[in-house]
Amino acid sequence: MTRQTLSRRTLIAGFAAAVGAAALPNATRAAIPKRIGLDYAYYNPASLVLKKFGWAEDALRPHGVQIDWLLSLGSNKANGLLAGNAVQFGSTAGSAALLARANGSPIKTVFLYSQPEWTALVVAKNSPLRSVKELRGKRVAATKGTDPWFFLLRSLHQVGLTQQDVEILDLQHGDGRTALERGNVDAWAGLDPYMAATQLDAGSRLLYRNLNFNTYGALNAREDFINANPELTQAVLRAYERARHYAIAYPHETSQILAEASGISLRVADIEIRERTHYPDPVPGAAYRKALEAVIPIIEAEHLAVPGANLRQDLVALIDSAPAHVAVSGG
Template sequence: MHHRRPRRTGAPPARAQSLGSNKANENLRAGAIDFGSTAGTPALLARANGTPLKTVDVYSQPEWSSLVVAKGSKLDSVEDLKGKKVAVTKGTDPYFCLLQALQTEGLDASDITVVNLQHPDGKTALERGQVDAWAGLDPYLSQSQIDNGSKLIYCNLDFNSYGFLNVSEKFLDAHPDLVQVVVDSYEKARAWIEKNPQAAEKILADTAKIEPAVAAQQLTERTRLDISPVPGAAQTKVLERIAPLLVSEHLVADAKDVGQALDTLYAPQFARKAAAS
């Protein structure tokens, strides 16, 4: 996931890559970045815990999180994970996908051993046999499947939250014109990718240094781009379903904090203007 700082005083924008939504939110909270792209649930969690961010654009509906086991594993279902070690990055979409998947079988995090690792380290741990399963994230997930034969045991598009572009409230208040520039850029890029998927796959493969097949699976097969960029009811529906988990897993102090965060999370005017242009 990337964080972007728009052009200021003639200087080019700086861009940095993080290892997950949790790191992007840490950098936003610290003031190290002005924009951070994350999954929706981590954005809500960050705001509920005091990070002054606003979601200004919804850039995709991805199926980027799934549960996988190593090639040759005898585990075939979520139910089989009981008592097993599962790698996952806490505070990210794969973590919340894992919790929701466990709920489908009447389980929760206490029924497994959660091994908290950043996404690439979770992939390595799975492939080295150090954990029994991994709640993974693309492109690492696709890499593990394509290159190492890792086996998908559970996926559910509805358990993934959307791709959110967030901005610090301080920057939004000071530079709404630049926020609009960034949102416009995201929307132009999204429209271009929809029209030029193969070219976009090549850019992703070259930039991320991944195999073309991995880029194609992530971008074309697992990412829906034909959605409204305006944050609103569709995202709220997903986040309201996940919100109780933030409380039950003691990730927030009070349920009221989650409700207040969700009520004030969106700044939809920028995406609305971009979509209309």
């Protein structure tokens, strides 16, 4: 048995014990909050299912806790909500979570809600561009601090370019789509469902795809909340696991929920849900760690983290598998 396995088992046992202690009436613990914040996002199908059916409310009602739902329009927005303590659970890409942690945000990835192909480089229908190399000197829209932004940087680096070789316009995802369709930019680092929508509605095409450059859908929680409220953390993650199972079992209904929530067509929603969303083991582990290790060289080369950041230590600190492991196993 490896030291890593022993450490993981110790952490899981410790978290399970904390949940048990929190359930005892005489346990000394912080006062249970009356309300907590959860985000929902069009790129996180499980969050939409959870909100639609009220399963998080059902899980927290016995604890006397109510939920404030806030919309995240991108990982950058979710990270901002987490940093400001407006939500205690927020939906980001893994890459965005790592950068936020490196830059001082007190978050941990506690659950993986998807493994999507939610981003690619997109050009207009009649664009003459045929390769990433041809982006040199061009205007590209991307949302800073999100998976599409990292996808753009990694794609550029792969062909010997950097962000200095292009003009990046920091636009929120929906605005990036609009800029592409209006001809204000030459390319856009897209995100579903906006990416699927511009393909169907405007004939935009994907200039470059790479599934391995898409990092996981990460549900992150504030570290102070996890430590103070292990029982509530479990309640939220069990509800999330219920929603994840629903999304897997009922893709058509999940597409309908996405279409209703976001105002997109069912055809667009089907592309995101049926073609581009996969559901991995929700416990963040070795595969998630490996995906984020591949992002570290880009963060270092482009000087994206604060001076002195130790990204490998930050990666270790980011991942907390114990809460999901306990929730999924029914512990």
